[in-house]
Structures are given as C-alpha cells and as structure tokens.
Amino acid sequence: MSSPFAINGGACVAMVGKDCVAIACDLRLGLQALTVSNNFPKIFSYGDVYLGLTGLATDVSTVSDLFRYKVNMYRLREERNIAPSTMANLVSSSLYERRFGPYFVSPVVAGIDQKSGKPFICGFDSIGCIDFAKDFIVSGTASDQLFGTCEGLWEPDLGPEDLFETISQALLNAVDRDALSGWGAHVYIIEKDKTTKRLLKGRQD
Amino acid sequence: MTMFSQNPLMNGPNYSFSQTPTMASGANKEHSFYPYTDNGGSTLAISGNDFMIMAGDTRSTSGYNINTRYSPKVFKIGGTTSSQDDATLVLSVVGFAADGHALKEKLDAIVKMYRYQHGKPMSVKACAQRLSTILYGKRFFPYYVTAILGGLDEDGKGAVYSYDPVGSYEREQCRAAGAAASLIMPFLDNQVNFKNQYIPGSGEGHALVERAKDPLPLVVVEALVKDAFDSAVERHIEVGDGLSMMLITKNGIEEKFLPLKKD
Amino acid sequence: MADRYSFSLTTFSPSGKLVQIEYALNAVNQGVTALGIKATNGIVLATEKKSSSPLIDPPSLSKVSLITPNIGMVYSGMGPDYRVLVDKARKVSHTGYKRIYNEYPPTRILVQDVARVMQEATQSGGVRPYGVSLLIAGWDEGVEPESEEAATADEGPEGKKPTGKTGGILKGGPMLYQVDPSGSYFPWKATAIGKSATSAKTFLEKRYTEGLELEDAVHIALLTLKETIEGEMNGETVEIGIVGPPAHHLLGVDGVEGAQGPRFRKLSPQEIEDYLTNL
Numbered sequence: 008m009s010s011p012f013a014i015n016g017g018a019c020v021a022m023v024g025k026d027c028v029a030i031a032c033d034l035r036l037g038l039q040a041l042t043v044s045n046n047f048p049k050i051f052s053y054g055d056v057y058l059g060l061t062g063l064a065t066d067v068s069t070v071s072d073l074f075r076y077k078v079n080m081y082r083l084r085e086e087r088n089i090a091p092s093t094m095a096n097l098v099s100s101s102l103y104e105r106r107f108g109p110y111f112v113s114p115v116v117a118g119i120d121q122k123s124g125k126p127f128i129c130g131f132d133s134i135g136c137i138d139f140a141k142d143f144i145v146s147g148t149a150s151d152q153l154f155g156t157c158e159g160l161w162e163p164d165l166g167p168e169d170l171f172e173t174i175s176q177a178l179l180n181a182v183d184r185d186a187l188s189g190w191g192a193h194v195y196i197i198e199k200d201k202t203t204k205r206l207l208k209g210r211q212d
Numbered sequence: 213m214t215m216f217s218q219n220p221l222m223n224g225p226n227y228s229f230s231q232t233p234t235m236a237s238g239a240n241k242e243h244s245f246y247p248y249t250d251n252g253g254s255t256l257a258i259s260g261n262d263f264m265i266m267a268g269d270t271r272s273t274s275g276y277n278i279n280t281r282y283s284p285k286v287f288k289i290g291g292t293t294s295s296q297d298d299a300t301l302v303l304s305v306v307g308f309a310a311d312g313h314a315l316k317e318k319l320d321a322i323v324k325m326y327r328y329q330h331g332k333p334m335s336v337k338a339c340a341q342r343l344s345t346i347l348y349g350k351r352f353f354p355y356y357v358t359a360i361l362g363g364l365d366e367d368g369k370g371a372v373y374s375y376d377p378v379g380s381y382e383r384e385q386c387r388a389a390g391a392a393a394s395l396i397m398p399f400l401d402n403q404v405n406f407k408n409q410y411i412p413g414s415g416e417g418h419a420l421v422e423r424a425k426d427p428l429p430l431v432v433v434e435a436l437v438k439d440a441f442d443s444a445v446e447r448h449i450e451v452g453d454g455l456s457m458m459l460i461t462k463n464g465i466e467e468k469f470l471p472l473k474k475d
Numbered sequence: 476m477a478d479r480y481s482f483s484l485t486t487f488s489p490s491g492k493l494v495q496i497e498y499a500l501n502a503v504n505q506g507v508t509a510l511g512i513k514a515t516n517g518i519v520l521a522t523e524k525k526s527s528s529p530l531i532d533p534p535s536l537s538k539v540s541l542i543t544p545n546i547g548m549v550y551s552g553m554g555p556d557y558r559v560l561v562d563k564a565r566k567v568s569h570t571g572y573k574r575i576y577n578e579y580p581p582t583r584i585l586v587q588d589v590a591r592v593m594q595e596a597t598q599s600g601g602v603r604p605y606g607v608s609l610l611i612a613g614w615d616e617g618v619e620p621e622s623e624e625a626a627t628a629d630e631g632p633e634g635k636k637p638t639g640k641t642g643g644i645l646k647g648g649p650m651l652y653q654v655d656p657s658g659s660y661f662p663w664k665a666t667a668i669g670k671s672a673t674s675a676k677t678f679l680e681k682r683y684t685e686g687l688e689l690e691d692a693v694h695i696a697l698l699t700l701k702e703t704i705e706g707e708m709n710g711e712t713v714e715i716g717i718v719g720p721p722a723h724h725l726l727g728v729d730g731v732e733g734a735q736g737p738r739f740r741k742l743s744p745q746e747i748e749d750y751l752t753n754l
Contacts, residue, residue: 085584087618087645096577122618155395156402158443180402184394208417
C-alpha cells in the first residue's frame, strides 16, 4: 500500500459516443483507509478539453495547475483554444520531461476537436506514454473494476443520454468495489457546442 | 555459460537448469522452496430461481506462459459413476491448479462416501459446510484456491457458496473469483443485483427507489456469463481460450463448452 | 564565457536611434531583391540568384529555404547571417513547438520565434544585429470547421465573392510576414525587400488584386522580378518557393492515415523556365 498511486485513491473514466464524449471521476480523497474529503473532483476543464487526473492528490493539484498555466499561455500566444489532440501531446511531453522523477498521476484527456467535430479521448501512464483508445480509457485505483464494467457496458455510437447512463453505471459500480474510490461522482457529457456537468450521489461509504 | 556445463569440477552439480550458486566455500547459501504457483484464470457463478450456472475459463498459465488451453476449473462433485452423470453439485477452483485438483478430488471422495453411507445425495448446504471444514483443516498450509460451490438447495432454488482459501464462506446470489474477479464482480453487481439502478423519477438523491430485484431467467444469466467472460478475456491476459459452463437445474447438470479468444 | 564585461554593441544614440540597426537595414537594402505575394490559395516567394563569377555552380546555391513542411523563407541581405537564422528557425520550430505539441508551429508563432532571435541580437552583449530581412511564408490549418472550403482555391458556385482575407489562426490559410533586423515583423499581402524593394513594391501595388490565385501570383512575381533583375532571367538565375496545396509526391510514403504532403516546395529550374516562357 505504499504505492504513491494508491495512497489517496480515486477513479476516472472517459468514453466515446456518437458525436460526443464523456468523462467522469469519483470525489473521494483519502489517506489510505481514512477518508479525508468527499469533495475532491479529479476532472479539470481547459476550454474545449477536459483533463482527468488520478493518483497522488498533491500531484493531481500540481499537475492540474501546471496545465492551467500552460494552456493559458498557449491561448494567449496563439489566440485560440487548445485542441484535444494538441493537449494530449502537451501532456505527454510535459510528463516525459519528468522521466526520472515523475508526477504520480494517471491522466485522461477527453474532448471534441472543434475543427473536425471528432470525439477524442486518450490516457497516459505517469511518464507520458499515450494510450489512444477508440472506446474508453480508465484510470485510478478502481481501474481493474472500470475495465470490467466498461468492457461489459460500453457499446459503439451511444448518444449523449445513453452515454451518460453508461459511463455513470460503469463508474458507480466500479467504485463500489474499490475501497479507495467513491463518495459520489462528477460526470461531463461533452458535445460539440454543449457540455453538461452532472453530480452523482452514489454510495456514501 | 557455465550454467549448463556439466563440469564435475564446478562448485556443485550441473545437471539442473537452475543455476547452482557458485560462491566461495564456507559462505552461507540460502535455499528456499515456495510451494505455490498462481495458475491464473477466472471462475464465475450465478444462481437463479430454479437453476444456477457455474463457469470458468480453461486457460492455465504460469507467469506469461500458457501451460495449456484446456484445463477445466469447474467440476461435478459426488456422482456415483466415473462420468459423474448423476452428480448434483458443482465445484469451481481457481488459483493454484494442483491444490485445486487435490481439493476437488478430496471433496468428491467425501461426497461420494456420504452418498454411499446415507443412501442419498449430499445437500448443497451440507456440502458447503463440509468444504469449509476441509479448507480450514489446512489452515496453516492452505489449499491456495478460491472455491465456489454450486447446486440447488432444499427448496430447489439455485445456491452459490463462495470461499476464501481457508474456509470462510457465504451463500451469495453471484460471485466471480480468480484473476479477473475484480473486472467481473462490479459488472455482476450491476447486471445481476441491479446495483446503482433506480426507478427514474421515483425521488431525489438517496430517496430514489431501487429497481426491483426480479429473478433472472436462465437465458439471460447465460448471456451475462458469456459477456462477463468476453470482457475479462479482452482485458486480462490470464483469462481466455475456452469457457466451461455447468447449468444446474432440477433435470441435472448440463455441460457446455464455448471457445474464447486465444490471444 | 562572455557573460561578464560584455556589453551590447547596439546602444541608443542621443537622438533615440539604434544606429546599429539602421546599419543592418542598410545591409539589407544593398541585398538582392526578394519578394513575396500572397494569393487566396497559396503564396509565392521569389528572388534572384546572383553569382559573382561564371564559374559558380548555381544549383548548389540556395536562397529559398524550407523551415517546416508548410513554411518557407527567403531573405535579402547577408547570406551567412541568413543561414544561421534558417538553422535557428528550423531548430526552434522543433524544440519550441513540435517536440511539445507534436505538430509544427503556425506561421505567426514561428515568425515570432525568429523575430525574438533577431531582437535578442539587438540587446545582447557582444553580438551585432543580423544583417538580413526575411520573408516568411506559411500555411496554417485553421481551428474553425471549414464551412465553405473558402481556403482551398475553387470558389463554390454560390458565387461568393472572393475576399482578400486569408490566413489567420482561426480561419487558416496562407500567411506572409516580413521580419527585420530589429525584430519587428509585418504581415503583408505582397511585398519586396532588398535593393529594389521600393520600385518592386510600387509595381506590386499596381499588379496586386484581391482574390489572386497562386498561378497568377507566380506570374506577377516573375514580372516584378523582371523589372529589377540585372542579369539574364532563366531557371538558374531565379529561385521560387511556393506555398500551395499539399504536395503528396514529396511525402515519400504512401498509405499512412492522415499523412499530408508538404505545402511548401521550391520550384525546379525547369518549372521556372516553363513559367518564364509563358510570361
């Protein structure tokens, strides 16, 4: 239990639908078995792109702030929002910069490319290796459980409402089988020009 | 490489593939023997109103190697013939295959003896308790297995009993065990016990009314088992090759085999 | 090494001028004329390739350079300084952008990076300003969805009047910039630098029209060059680089999903000869 990735707990998942993507996270923050907070969201918005971060909570905060800075600088320099695929490469290169002293986070990127309208999701390991997936990306202490629920529940071309139901069920049932994750969830359904954020109650134990 | 040299002058015998430590004479050698191996694989049991399904993949691994693509983990228990045609119970074992095999043989013998002595098949409830006793009997050198026992109870309802390696057991609606248990179990919670499913518009937050736990028909459960294993195969390297299923109804035990992905 | 007791050679004169920069501009204004014209569907960069001796082997001399697959550059002024800037521009396009975002910089970003390099030479110790002005031409993929394919030459049958507005980070399209030794940069529709810049610009003002196409732009570029050129005009004495449609034949590979050929390419002497015969 001394893995930095499993001290604070937490889970995150992203899914592709038809002309939409979804990203969701749990809200728990713990110190091993002790729950410290039940309001610690792990998804951060950067314009058109959403970044989910699980792992060591201090690194989750640091990395989310670092990318807030980097994306703001990008926007000022280039007078445009950062595209999801560009963000993915920025995350990758930024993490690899810390190759021998990594941030203990497992990031997930989700968004819709404003130019092509195509959904985009990807995940990373803590040193920036990108996992481009066509279906879903999971991360966090409940990743095994999420793999199971996502593999079982996900199907191609889900509309926004069905995608919301799918990702919510995948996340809630996964975190209910992980002692380090849970305590409610945030779910973002991202369409080309609309993003819906929902708060899920979930089991409080 | 001196490892395979068979040189009698070398420090120790050279007939083994395992390298004999070559060190200065007089230095202490640490020898160790670890009697367990994890042979991977996964099992799954779901009970219904008048049936139960026990399933397990047939892959056996050690590390990244595949020992065989067909080594069943689900067994009929306590039949009177070698074909086990008249068995009423099923046992699945996952973990260390040798222990699993030994455990199955032992339980089978005991249940057979019970049948001969009592002139009737053992009830699943009795067998469940007996299995716990067997496992606890080796409390300090356990069978390294997660066992699941299945059958029909006195009322003809499907029964699933799940165990830890030292005999702690519980009757459950459904249970996944083995390498992909963490993947399958939350899926089962959702699809068998309808966890996190509520009736739309029935309330706010925790006041929502849970979806009724209607008993699932056999065809639905069978489809769930296949889906669960297909998912597990997709994401776990120790699961695959074949799916061995036992469907227990009042008509006896039906065996089914389905291919799974071999990659 | 030289961080201590090394002072900027470019210092203000009492009247508020940086005379070193003016000297650098003088060097530029003695340079061979180079020009750039932006069309709706591309850009042309052109210059004269002057050799001091008939013994020089012209094909091995190159004044128009590729910086990224979609960005090219030409200069007027001191050749050695230019080559240093080409090296730095190519390097910074990777270190400052591609290695971070895995894509090449938009034209304006590259121009700013090159302009920064040139500005730093006006404020740093122990260095002199670069004796060149640059014309940087590039094509940007816009971020807005391509609604009516306005960027790609063929005007739709709806008869939408071609506006001169091209480029820009949101819309995408061709961009043409001039960068001076001071580090200042300007976006142009068409311009010229070097010895005959003034007369060439007057000429361009007359010939330039809104909604110009690349082929016309190449034509105008050669006409402009003809007015100022001193020697003979042929495929070996004129150098042209164009930013146009993706050149798939230059990609080198086939069947890679999403792969696009470079938009910037230099015209071969034969291609230039062909344009010259049609002049």
